[in-house]
Amino acid sequence: MSATASPVEKIKADSNFLRGTLKQSLADAVTGSLREDDQTLIKYHGSYQQDDRDLREERRQQKLEPDYSFMIRTRTPGGIATPQQWLQLDAIATRYANDSLRVTTRQAFQFHGVIKTELKATLAAINASLIDTIAACGDVNRNVLSAANPLLSSVHAVVYEQAKALSEYFLPKTRAYYEIWLDEEQVAGSPEHEPIYGATYLPRKFKTAFAVPPLNDVDIFANDLGFIAIVEEGAVVGYNVSIGGGFGASHGDPATYPRLADVIGFVTPDQVIAVAEGVITTQRDWGNRAERKRSRLKYTIDDKGLDNFTAEVERRAGFALAPAREFHFAHNGDRFGWVEGEDGDWHLTLRIEAGRIVDRGQRRLLSGLREIAQIHSGDFRLTGNQNLIIARVPPALKPRIDALVEEYGLDLFKTASPLHLTALACVALPTCSLAMAEAERYLPELVGKLEQRLASHGLADAPLHLRISGCPNGCSRPYLGEIALVGKAPGRYNLMLGADHRGQRLNRLHKENIAEAEILDTVDALFGRYAAERNADERFGDYLLRSGIVAAKPSIALEVRT
Secondary structure: OOOOOOHHHHHHHOOOOOOOOHHHHHHOOOOOOOOHHHHHHHHHHOEEEEEOHHHHHHHHHOOOOOOEEEEEEOEOHHHEEOHHHHHHHHHHHHHOOOOOEEEOOOOOEEEEEEOHHHHHHHHHHHHHOOOEOOOOOOOOEOOOEEOOOOOOHHHHHHHHHHHHHHHHHOOOOOOHHHHHHHOOOOOOOOOOOOOOOOOOOOOOOEOEEEEEOOEOOOOHHHOOEEEEEEEEOOEEEEEEEEEOOEOOOOOOOOOOOOEOOEEEEEEOHHHHHHHHHHHHHHHHHHOOOOOHHHOOHHHHHHHHOHHHHHHHHHHHHOOOOEOOOOOOOOEOOOOOEEEEOOOOOEEEEEOOHHHEEOEEOOEEHHHHHHHHHHHOOOEEEEOOOOOEEEEEEOHHHHHHHHHHHHHOOOOHHHHOOHHHHHOEEOOOOOOOOOOOOOOOOOHHHHHHHHHHHHHHOOOOOOOOOEEEEOOOOOOOOHHHOOEEEEEEEOOEEEEEEOOOOOOOOOOEEEEEEEOHHHHHHHHHHHHHHHHHHOOOOOOHHHHHHHOOOOOOOOOOOOOOOO
């Protein structure tokens, strides 16, 4: 290992393929925390150690350690779960976590509030549901996104199976997960290696997604690796490949930045794994292992050159990519309400605010979905926009599900404004260690205030993408918001403006480090101009660009390369 490698690289190299001293940490009853190195290694097993930041000062004054707990994230390629799995995950959330499930922007479930003494039992219970948490976090290929499009049933099935196969192929091969959490016996003296990742895995996290035009419901260009399905005469004939997307950044550091992926060519379905392995292993060997802030694939591509990187991928894959084929995205949101699939089944997309499935007031989401799961014979699909699809519902069951949706307050999709329907927020405070400002807890209040300003200008029904992130790392994909707030400090945000509604243009910094009053005053003035000056059917982000309020970014190579 290089002498300039980052401390995390040494932790990985010394971990005995992700085992570290996790067993000893879990057995330590003196503290609710893991040993420092194990806090890094547990990410590869699908969990993060956190503490309640609202209680830090109070506990410090009482001379108590922080209120430690663990977030657990599932690996659910394409976000699909059966009703039986839903009921099992519900039981886990109420037994071990904080009585809520959370839908992430990567189509995974998250559990929050699991304490160390119950961590092993929780992970074992998740595994018993035939869902695992392997590689949901860490410097590996993480949960693979797949279009949740409820219309093209046969196409969705093909793309989902491709995404699932890719997810399985790139799982770490170490048996550490099974030994630590499921009590598998370690075979003494047996050699172990990672044929794809190597002993130190990837330089940084790696994200893959599959999209089916005309919906970009996975924000394909925000991913390290993307596959855009090309459908001809109702069949998937292949995929356009995109590489180099990623949103992590650091305030005040121009060497870090969000980047959208470049489309580099076309592959047939049987070539997907080979080209993915070429991209991942090239990043493994070429990526920056000295400076983690510059370790993502986007920086490798910018440093080495897109053409050089693509040529190396082709060399490793053993074939040249064909020219990319034409495609078109209409938008990057979800469809809400009932839609009928081509096979006669029905699909109901529910709005889940910030992805939080919890019983709160009149909206008893967790209880309602538990009731639905007990009668549902299809599946549940998590979307990349933190929403939920009750999928593959036979016509005869629709009235009963409609009744339960109304009874338990799952009908937000009927009453929410267009702004509210598409708004995304990360978890942020109090549990995320990186958060600089509120996001999930602030979302309802901010949406309400923005709705008032929109209505005052006759724009109550105007579709508008709002995203809030508690820090610049971008878990809620804020850089694709027509309006976005990126946390800078408690109560203060960078105001970003001007992305499009298809996920194909980044926004720009408009004002830096401002509080709510200035945010609202600024957007209120812009809403006024938009109402008076917009063209017919012109979206807010497009208006900001056309009017010059937001400067155009340089081309990001989203056009097909020939």
